[in-house]
Amino acid sequence: MDEFDRKILLCLQENAADSLEAIAARVGLSTSPCWRRIQKMEAQGVIQRRVALLDPDRMRVGVTVFVSVRTNRHNADWAERFCAAVVAIPEVVEFYRMSGEIDYLLRIVVPDIAAYDRVYKRLIQSVELYDVSSAFAMERIKYTTALPVTYAE
Amino acid sequence: MDEFDRKILLCLQENAADSLEAIAARVGLSTSPCWRRIQKMEAQGVIQRRVALLDPDRMRVGVTVFVSVRTNRHNADWAERFCAAVVAIPEVVEFYRMSGEIDYLLRIVVPDIAAYDRVYKRLIQSVELYDVSSAFAMERIKYTTALPVTYAE
DNA sequence: CGTGAAAACGTTATCTC
DNA sequence: GAGATAACGTTTTCACG
Numbered sequence: 001m002d003e004f005d006r007k008i009l010l011c012l013q014e015n016a017a018d019s020l021e022a023i024a025a026r027v028g029l030s031t032s033p034c035w036r037r038i039q040k041m042e043a044q045g046v047i048q049r050r051v052a053l054l055d056p057d058r059m060r061v062g063v064t065v066f067v068s069v070r071t072n073r074h075n076a077d078w079a080e081r082f083c084a085a086v087v088a089i090p091e092v093v094e095f096y097r098m099s100g101e102i103d104y105l106l107r108i109v110v111p112d113i114a115a116y117d118r119v120y121k122r123l124i125q126s127v128e129l130y131d132v133s134s135a136f137a138m139e140r141i142k143y144t145t146a147l148p149v150t151y152a153e
Numbered sequence: 154m155d156e157f158d159r160k161i162l163l164c165l166q167e168n169a170a171d172s173l174e175a176i177a178a179r180v181g182l183s184t185s186p187c188w189r190r191i192q193k194m195e196a197q198g199v200i201q202r203r204v205a206l207l208d209p210d211r212m213r214v215g216v217t218v219f220v221s222v223r224t225n226r227h228n229a230d231w232a233e234r235f236c237a238a239v240v241a242i243p244e245v246v247e248f249y250r251m252s253g254e255i256d257y258l259l260r261i262v263v264p265d266i267a268a269y270d271r272v273y274k275r276l277i278q279s280v281e282l283y284d285v286s287s288a289f290a291m292e293r294i295k296y297t298t299a300l301p302v303t304y305a306e
Numbered sequence: 307c308g309t310g311a312a313a314a315c316g317t318t319a320t321c322t323c
Numbered sequence: 324g325a326g327a328t329a330a331c332g333t334t335t336t337c338a339c340g
Binding site (some may be wrong): 014145 | 263
Binding site for chain 1 (some may be wrong): 307308309310
């Protein structure tokens with residue numbers, strides 16, 4: 001991956017609605033090679049897909065909660081049921097298995113604390129959990145879907 | 154916002170590359186009213202923008218680290234300098250001011266632990282921090298940019 | 307890689323019912 | 324809201340330098 005590809009990815013990560021012509025102009029290529037590069041990166045799976053980003057406040061999910069989960073049930077069957085239950089909750093937008101003290105970390109978006117409580121109850125009744133702790137975000141200072149392009153080979 | 158709008162948003166959050174015709178067919182409208190609804194939601198700012206999502210592994214940023222920051226400097230000047238420094242780091246993809254024990258939470262993406270250490274050093278030399286603790290994600294079980302549409306009015 | 311051009315396709319806008 | 328249509332722009336493919 002060369003400088004041109006990296007520039008194309010920077011553009012597409014910022015704004016995927018731009019025309020091919022506009023992208024080509026910005027990266028310093030003509031449309032044909034620019035188009036060929038985008039096709040190649042889509043075929044390779046570097047570019048996974050294009051999505052629309054919505055305004056959380058206007059969608060009434062302005063409250064972000066990070067939920068740390070600890071378990072005492074370290075077996076595959078439990079993990080499978082827990083993961084399936086969490087993935088099915090639409091308010092859970094991120095879900096990681098962690099190293100260290102905390103076993104799982106969830107990011108949840110809801111309109112208010114009452115709505116969070118309903119999600120929390122759904123969570124704890126899905127499977128047995130050892131410890132669940134919630135931390136509320138007061139302010140979203142940075143949120144980007146754009147990955148750094150500097151490490152790509 | 155009615156059921157049609159919500160269905161349109163579900164589609165666009167999944168795949169913004171689909172043609173208007175395909176979206177209209179899926180939500181059960183003809184192209185004209187579907188197009189008008191999308192235009193309206195873009196004008197209102199409900200739909201913020203369209204972006205390309207890249208594969209983290211192929212971009213060599215497969216390692217996700219959550220960094221919890223505590224400070225003893227609770228003044229506006231410090232906060233401004235800290236936020237400006239963090240926002241400028243491309244590896245930081247999410248950055249929240251939190252309630253409770255932790256003052257700030259960052260999500261950082263890097264290729265490996267050595268690269269994380271370089272970001273960590275950049276972070277701690279930017280401003281004085283009371284406590285910084287890192288938690289590594291072992292597995293990304295769910296990650297979506299799609300907000301739940303059920304709360305929108 | 308670049309240019310240029312043609313065909314195919316999708317979008318936008320308008321109008322009628 | 325549906326459906327039709329026309330103008331317009333973009334995407335895609337191609338041949339050639």
